Amino acid sequence: MSITKPILNTAAYAIILLLILLMGLALLKTKGSFQDSQDSIDAAGRLARANKEALANIDAMVDKKIAVRLALSEKKLEGRISGLQTRNLKLQQQLAGLQRKVDASAQKGDDLKWYINPKTRTCYALIPFGLPWHPAKQYAATNGGHLVVINDKEENDWLVKTFGADTEYWTGLTDEAEEGKWTAVNGEEVKYFNWAAPEPDNYRKNQHYVIINSKAPHLNQTEPGKWNDVPGNEIRIGIIEKKVAAPRTNPSSR
Template sequence: MVDTYESADVVSDQDFRTNTQQPLQQTGSGSLKTSPRRTPVCLVLLCFLLLTAVIVLRVYIYTNYTQETSTTILTEEKDQLIINITLLIEERDQLLTNIVNITEERDQLLTRVKVFSSEKDQFEKRLSSEKDSLMKQRDQLQQKKNDLQKFLSEQDGWFYYQSSFYFMSSEEKSWSESRRYCSDRGADLIIINNREEQDFVKKTSGGALVWIGLTDSAKEGSWKWVDGTNMTTRFWRLFEPNGQRRENCAASHSSGWADYPCDAKFKWICEKIAF
């Protein structure tokens, strides 16, 4: 722009000098003189052109600057958008992973719920079955209790000791007749399982001979109780049993057990399990 102004000043100065040095010429009869006012007009026109050029140049520079700035901003926005999209993609992938994990946990919980429901149903069935069984047992025990109460109310001479009812006879019968007497009353000849019960028999009988529920009638020398169990506890007197064939039934005395002929006449003790 400075060069332009300087060029314009040189041109104007040269034109002014040319116009002042050249003599005025005449053409024909009416000579036309060059007017000194044309020089300012040219300067004004030249300034206008220069101003227009400056404006155009500024507009061009501004436009280019604006475009470059816009391009830079758009590039930065594009980069930021790419970063945001990348972050969103990562978040989406993380969400998908979380959804997969939650789905697996849900499926596991559903499986556990099904298993628990099945176990609960089985437990309820088992509980119901056990409840029915306990109810039946309770009814049976109640029935036994009622039977025993009825039995005691109908019989005289029976007494209770350690979960069993006992009867001590006052008359004498054979072993088979004594057992039949007990069976008719829902009992059987006494079974002695321990020393305490043996002492109880001695005390109850007063030391007299009494039939007990022990015999080897089925097989000689193989002593069994009336309920079919083998004899395990022994309270035999010295040299008893003596092994005589006709002596197949046992009786208890103050000194211990002894074998006698089953048709001998002794008192007896009946036993009935209470529960």
């Protein structure tokens, strides 16, 4: 019995040592796996930080581009506003100068060349300088007439023959009070029209005054006798119309 016991103890010790060795190997392997996992986590963290920095850089670049574009747009807008203000000032100065012409003409009276239409017993004259529609209307009134109101084809043709077909002239028709409802400055009912196709179109919603001898954009020339609606601030020569004064009767001739 004394011999058997030590043998069993030795085998047990061997098994225990083997188990300890296996456990150690397992622990070493587990430690390596943990280390690999930790390395992977660290790498993922670094990648996430790099992506975050890249996104921040992209956002900064986008913000910078947007800021540059906004600055350029603001600069362009300021330039346009400045240009419009300058243009508006020039137009106001031009209009003031034209108004002075009208006032001076009213005081001294221009020596207008009048043409009589034998059929209508009406006389016509050209305003000697270009004006916007409303000052032209005023000028005609100061000279005892009104902007021409064309009543039929014969009168329309006579005006073209008398004053020419190469110039666009103001007439006395407007729909400024109500779009599409054309009225005459002398209060007559408007029954005759001679529109150029596809007029009237009220382009940009500000064309309320009629000219004769409309210029066709695709032809770059006037269409003799044809009408067009245009903005009233354009500078054009107007045709004045007024009735011929009835001849006085000489009492001694009776």
